Amino acid sequence: MTGVAAPLITVVIPAYNAEKTLAETLQSVSSQSYDKLEILVVDDGSRDRTFDLARDYSLTDHRVRVLRQENGGVARARNHGIEDARGLYIAPVDADDLWHPRKIELQLEALGKFPDGRGVAYNWYAAIDENGIIFGHSRPVLHQGTIFEPLLRENFIGNGSTPLMPRADILRCGGYDASLRDNGAEGCEDLKLYLSLAETLPFVLVPDFLTGYRFTKGNMSSNAYRMLKSHALVMAPIITRYPQFTRDIQTAEFNTARWYFKKAFLGNDFAQVKQLAPMMVRKYSSRLVVHGVQQGWRQAKRVLRTAKRALGKSSARPKIRLGSAPLPQPGTAFSDRFAATPARETISLTSSRMVDNE
Structure with missing residues (x-):
């Protein structure tokens, strides 16, 4: 693959006031089945x-x-951490997220399909709360190979704790953009790096939910307005370089704003709702009307299908099914997914428990 039978992989864990979760994160990293690891904890003051x-x-x-x-x-x-790293690959993980024990092993195995192992591996994630309990999961997309355009439309990787990336290519891309924080727009540094890598490198999917991505009120992704500003700053130079993707990027921005509004509303975070609502009306009024019509039509079709099934005249299309990865079960601990061998459940794209990506 790389000329190295078992390459050293550097795990980079940025940590700021993470005393409540760091030990659990370190345990999930230390317990990896692939053990040729360098684990760097970077205490950020x-x-x-x-x-x-x-x-x-x-x-x-x-x-x-x-x-x-x-x-x-x-x-x-x-x-x-990346500058200090000795590993051929970098595996970042935030100090409150968790990994399945075989994450690195399976990602490294997947990268073997590329010449010299030069590519990026990613997987799906389970959404977990403060206590490590699953409440949803990412949409199980199947994007592989050249993924630059799909990634513009949707950050389907969805977090900073999932990819396995070649260190040399991260450095070639300039690493993570710290200037976003300096401009009050911290949040999409990971997406910007993924897009830079995707311009030249192939991506490969490990089709399983190997990352436990923690959602809490205090973490960075909870600040909707800042995340939207960050997304806009990341996409602005891409629109300049690739004007043909302007419409796709604008749609992605609208979907991102809508996702944060829905998240704030359902979470009773009315301070965020109050901040987002006027911005969305001002910036996306026409899109909101179209989206409302589309949602109404989808709801009408769902009601019609339900009525037909009740009458014994079901016309529902068969669900699209993917592989045999065990589906994350809401209400169970992420650690339960590998503490014992669970009954395997086929993944369905129509699951109601999916968490849209940011």
Whole structure:
């Protein structure tokens, strides 16, 4: 694959005030079935016990090294780790997210399909809460190979804790863009890097839910207005370079704004709703009308299908099914997915528990 039978992989964990979750994240990394790892915890100027916890953990797993920097944001922390890394590949994971024990093994195996293993591997994710309990999952897309255009339309990778990426290519792309934070638009650094990599590298999918992506009120992705500003700044130069994708990017921006509004509304986060509503009316009034009509039509078709089934005249098309990865079960712990061998359930694209990507 790479000329190296078992390449060293560097795991980069940016950590800021992460004392509540860091140990669990480190445990999920240390427990990987592929053990040729360098694990770098980058303490981003934490004011709690993050550094002490990471240092103590390094005494029990000598693959762990702890780096420190003044608080500069997640992009600078990741870049710090990447610059210090010795591994051929970089696997970032945020200090509150979790991995399935075979994540790295399966991703590295998937990269073997590419000459010299030069590509990016990703997988689907399970959405987990503060206690590691599953409440949804990402849409199980099947994008592989050249994925630049689909990634413009939807960030289907969906988080910063999933990909396995060649270190040399990350450096060639300039790493994560720390200037977004400097402009008050922290949040889409990972998407910007994925798009830069996708312009020249193929991507490969490991079709399983191998990342436990934690959603909490305090994490970065909860700040809708800042995330939308970040998305706009990331897409602006791409529109300049690829004007033919302008319409797709504008649709992606609308869908992103709609997703955050729905998330805030259902979560009773009325401060975010109050901030987002006037912006959406001002910027997307015509799209909102079209979307409302489309949603009404879809609802009418669902009612019609339900009525036909009740009358014994079902015309429902068979569900599209994917592989045999176990479907994340809401209400169960992410760790339960690998603590025992669960009954395997076929994945359906029509699941009502999917979490739209940001």
